[in-house]
Amino acid sequence: MFEAIAFYLFAFLTISMFFIAVTTSQALHALTALAAGMIFISAFFFILGADFLGAIQIVVYSGAVMALYAFGMMFFDTTRDIKEKKGNSAIVFGLSTLAAILIVVIFAAPMVSGTIEALYPVVEGAGNTQQVGLVLFTKYLVPFEVAAVMLLVAMVAGIVLAGKKMDLSLTLMSDDEVMKLKNEQNKKVLL
Amino acid sequence: MMEIGLNHYLVLSTILFSIGLVGVMRRKNLLMLFFATEILLNAVNIAFAAISHFYGDLTGQMFAFFVIAIAASEVAVGLGLLIVWHKRHGNIDLEHMSTMRG
Numbered sequence: 001m002f003e004a005i006a007f008y009l010f011a012f013l014t015i016s017m018f019f020i021a022v023t024t025s026q027a028l029h030a031l032t033a034l035a036a037g038m039i040f041i042s043a044f045f046f047i048l049g050a051d052f053l054g055a056i057q058i059v060v061y062s063g064a065v066m067a068l069y070a071f072g073m074m075f076f077d078t079t080r081d082i083k084e085k086k087g088n089s090a091i092v093f094g095l096s097t098l099a100a101i102l103i104v105v106i107f108a109a110p111m112v113s114g115t116i117e118a119l120y121p122v123v124e125g126a127g128n129t130q131q132v133g134l135v136l137f138t139k140y141l142v143p144f145e146v147a148a149v150m151l152l153v154a155m156v157a158g159i160v161l162a163g164k165k166m167d168l169s170l171t172l173m174s175d176d177e178v179m180k181l182k183n184e185q186n187k188k189v190l191l
Numbered sequence: 192m193m194e195i196g197l198n199h200y201l202v203l204s205t206i207l208f209s210i211g212l213v214g215v216m217r218r219k220n221l222l223m224l225f226f227a228t229e230i231l232l233n234a235v236n237i238a239f240a241a242i243s244h245f246y247g248d249l250t251g252q253m254f255a256f257f258v259i260a261i262a263a264s265e266v267a268v269g270l271g272l273l274i275v276w277h278k279r280h281g282n283i284d285l286e287h288m289s290t291m292r293g
Contacts, residue, residue: 003195004194011203015206018207021214022214022217022218022223027222027223030226041237044200048200048240048243048244049244050240050243050244050255053236053255053256057259060263061229061259061262065263072222072270072273075278076273076277092216095216099208099209099212106204106238119248119250122248122249132249132256139253151263151264154267157268157271158268161271161275162270162274162275
C-alpha cells in the first residue's frame with residue numbers, strides 16, 4: 001500500500017522534473033530540475049531495497065555531477081535563451097522508430113526470460129551494503145579497478161582541459177590586455 | 192493496480208528514457224544535450240535496480256554502479272572539452288561545430 005503510494009508519487013515527480021529539464025529554455029531551470037529529478041530517483045532505489053545505490057545516487061549525481069555542471073555553467077553564457085533545433089525529420093523518424101522497438105523489447109524480455117536464475121543470489125542475513133561489498137570485491141574486482149583507473153584518467157583530462165589559462169583573470173585585466181589576448185586566441189584558431 | 196511489480200518499474204524506466212530521447216532530439220545547446228544524456232543513464236539505472244530486486248540478483252546493482260562511474264567521468268571530460276570550445280569560439284551550439292564537415 002505505502003509502496004504503491006510512494007511509487008506513484010515519486011514516478012510523477014521524477015517524470016515532471018525530467019520533462020521540465022528537457023523542455024525549458026532556461027539553462028538554470030534545467031539544471032535545478034535535473035538535480036531534483038536525480039534525488040527523486042534515489043527514492044526508487046530505497047524502495048527497491050538498494051540502499052547503497054540510493055546513497056551513491058545522491059552523493060555522486062546530486063553532489064558531484066550537478067555541482068560540476070553548476071561550476072561549469074559559470075564559464076558559459078547561460079542567461080540567454082536556448083535556441084531549439086529545427087527538426088531533422090530523418091533523425092526524428094529514426095530515433096522514434098528506435099524508441100518504439102526498444103519499448104517492445106523491454107516488455108518482451110521478462111516474458112521470454114521467465115526461467116531466469118540469479119547468478120549471484122542475495123546473501124541471506126546481510127545488509128544491502130554488505131551484500132554489495134561481497135559481490136563487488138569478489139566477482140567484479142577487475143571491473144572495479146578498471147573503473148578506478150578510468151576515473152583517474154577523467155580527473156587528469158578534466159584538469160588538463162579546463163585548467164588552461166586559469167592563471168589569467170579576465171576581470172582583473174585592462175581592456176587592452178583582454179583584446180590582445182582575444183586576438184592571439186583568434187590567430188591560434190585560424191592557424 | 193496496488194501491487195507494484197517489475198513491469199511498473201520497466202514502464203517508468205521506458206517513459207524516462209523516452210523523455211531523454213526527446214531531449215536529445217530537440218536540444219541544440221551541448222550542455223542541454225549532456226543533461227538529456229544524464230536522464231538516459233538514470234532511466235537505465237532504475238531498470239537495472241528493479242530487475243536486480245525482483246530476480247534476487249545483485250548483478251543489476253553492480254551494473255548500475257559502473258554506469259554511475261562512467262557518467263561521472265563522462266561529465267568531467269565533456270565539461271572540460273566544452274569549456275575549451277567555449278573559450279575559443281564563444282558558443283556551445285551544435286550547428287557551429289561543423290568544422291570537420293568536408
